[in-house]
Amino acid sequence: MKNYINGEWIASTGTETIEVINPATEEVLALSPLGTVKDVDKAVAAAKDAFKTWRRTPAIDRTQCLFRLKTLLEENFESLVKLCTQEHGKTLVESRGDVRRGIQMVETACGIPTLLMGQSFEDIATGIDCQAVRQPMGVFAGITPFNFPAMVPFWFWPFAVATGNTYVLKPSERVPLSQIKIFELIEKAGFPKGVMNLVLGGKEVVNSLCSHPDVKGVSFVGSTPVAKHVYQLSTSHGKRVQALGGAKNFMVVLPDANLETSVKTCLESIVGCAGQRCLAGSVILCVGNTYDEVKKQMLRAASDMIVGDGADPRTQMGPVISRASVERIKGLIQSAIDERAEVLLDGRNHSGKGYFLKPTVIGEVKPNMRVAREEIFGPVVCLARVKSLDEAIQWINNSPFANTASLFTNSGAAARQFSYEAAPAMLGLNIGVPAPMSFFSFGGAKDSFFGDIKAHGQSGVQFFTDTKVTIQRWNKDSNIW
Numbered sequence: 001m002k003n004y005i006n007g008e009w010i011a012s013t014g015t016e017t018i019e020v021i022n023p024a025t026e027e028v029l030a031l032s033p034l035g036t037v038k039d040v041d042k043a044v045a046a047a048k049d050a051f052k053t054w055r056r057t058p059a060i061d062r063t064q065c066l067f068r069l070k071t072l073l074e075e076n077f078e079s080l081v082k083l084c085t086q087e088h089g090k091t092l093v094e095s096r097g098d099v100r101r102g103i104q105m106v107e108t109a110c111g112i113p114t115l116l117m118g119q120s121f122e123d124i125a126t127g128i129d130c131q132a133v134r135q136p137m138g139v140f141a142g143i144t145p146f147n148f149p150a151m152v153p154f155w156f157w158p159f160a161v162a163t164g165n166t167y168v169l170k171p172s173e174r175v176p177l178s179q180i181k182i183f184e185l186i187e188k189a190g191f192p193k194g195v196m197n198l199v200l201g202g203k204e205v206v207n208s209l210c211s212h213p214d215v216k217g218v219s220f221v222g223s224t225p226v227a228k229h230v231y232q233l234s235t236s237h238g239k240r241v242q243a244l245g246g247a248k249n250f251m252v253v254l255p256d257a258n259l260e261t262s263v264k265t266c267l268e269s270i271v272g273c274a275g276q277r278c279l280a281g282s283v284i285l286c287v288g289n290t291y292d293e294v295k296k297q298m299l300r301a302a303s304d305m306i307v308g309d310g311a312d313p314r315t316q317m318g319p320v321i322s323r324a325s326v327e328r329i330k331g332l333i334q335s336a337i338d339e340r341a342e343v344l345l346d347g348r349n350h351s352g353k354g355y356f357l358k359p360t361v362i363g364e365v366k367p368n369m370r371v372a373r374e375e376i377f378g379p380v381v382c383l384a385r386v387k388s389l390d391e392a393i394q395w396i397n398n399s400p401f402a403n404t405a406s407l408f409t410n411s412g413a414a415a416r417q418f419s420y421e422a423a424p425a426m427l428g429l430n431i432g433v434p435a436p437m438s439f440f441s442f443g444g445a446k447d448s449f450f451g452d453i454k455a456h457g458q459s460g461v462q463f464f465t466d467t468k469v470t471i472q473r474w475n476k477d478s479n480i481w
């Protein structure tokens with residue numbers, strides 16, 4: 001696998017590689033090179049050079065590349081889906097969602113001539129007018145996680161380049177194949193040399209992007225410790241940063257909810273993508289007398305799930321990403337047993353090849369247990385009893401994370417209280433995965449987000465541009481005619 005720099009596929013200068021493994025079969029799909037500072041220097045120099053002409057290219061011309069890319073992505077949709085399933089393990093249906101959400105980002109960024117409009121105001125004082133425009137800033141970098149191989153990079157770069165910046169992407173070293181394919185399409189779409197660059201690698205590439213003097217801003221998505229590190233390193237080098245971190249997401253079921261649909265929605269949220277979504281539910285807070293019924297229905301639904309290779313269309317849940325993940329999740333389930341929760345369905349008994357776990361259901365979870373506090377990132381349903389909506393909101397707001405939370409109810413008053421008081425920045429009302437679409441902004445709060453300006457939608461336009469205000473007076477008597 002090669003880097004894509006200045007319009008060419010060139011070998012990484014790194015000598016180390018990491019295996020890209022199909023988590024369903026343990027087959028080694030490829031060796032991903034771990035790039036170096038030299039690769040970053042080359043990519044940033046190419047992007048810096050390309051910026052000189054790209055920023056002067058009219059927005060309506062810049063978007064033609066995105067329109068062409070959209071067509072190419074549609075033509076290659078199923079092959080991207082297949083790659084995504086191969087390297088990540090998610091089901092084909094989930095991979096279709098992954099790729100589709102990515103394409104929607106390109107579609108939204110195609111509207112940049114409208115989204116990028118500034119403001120103007122006549123006569124801010126007598127005879128004086130004011131205009132504010134948004135200007136691109138230069139080279140931006142993106143660093144992305146394994147769990148949405150196709151979609152997450154699209155959260156950023158289409159908005160960056162549509163607004164006139166140039167870009168360097170470092171995808172997750174565990175799932176680089178979808179991005180290699182997408183960059184082949186980017187090349188075909190005819191972006192000028194140096195506008196889009198790809199550097200494969202791990203820590204060394206990340207750290208050099210975050211400290212490079214010619215990188216104006218960094219978008220990061222991944223775990224909270226690395227998000228904090230990226231935020232601190234990049235801001236200490238004077239960069240704009242948006243760093244989206246980990247999560248611990250709660251789902252509240254009120255007695256007036258439709259329990260059957262609520263349980264199904266909660267289960268899909270928790271075990272979809274084998275629990276590896278930043279918006280995955282984790283702990284179901286059963287209010288009042290709902291606990292026993294939720295438990296009964298959850299056990300029935302979770303036991304019925306078909307677990308297997310995501311490439312098989314019958315599969316409802318694929319593997320997790322690695323052997324290390326399997327062991328980490330098993331350790332968390334064991335911690336629940338040690339802390340006296342009830343393991344009602346134990347998904348640790350999968351044998352044979354592949355990094356599989358079956359859905360696990362843990363009951364009688366209490367706020368101080370590890371499974372109630374830590375991000376599990378696996379197919380584990382935690383059930384807890386709470387007396388009231390107030391207690392549920394308190395539990396949610398005591399978490400250091402604040403990515404998302406959901407409420408299941410038929411009460412408008414309860415929904416209003418929840419929307420008003422719950423701390424997470426993306427909320428669902430009778431929705432299990434409240435993922436904002438490309439034309440809204442995406443990002444959590446507290447330890448789930450470091451920075452000020454969130455991803456995509458209008459926030460994407462703001463993050464990748466700086467405002468410039470011009471105040472002007474033209475005296476009438478200065479006219480020569």
Ligand code: NAD
Pocket residue numbers: 143144145146147170171172173201202203206207221222223224226227229244245246247277278375377403443444448
């Ligand atoms: P990760 O933090 O291990 O890796 C993310 C990126 O950081 C990768 O590109 C990786 O190469 C780099 N990286 C890893 N360790 C590093 C280090 N020590 N120094 C510098 N760079 C390093 O995350 P992951 O396991 O790939 O993804 C899962 C995590 O991402 C979960 O915590 C999940 O909640 C989070 N996530 C959050 C969102 C969100 O919107 N908040 C979305 C998707 C995923």
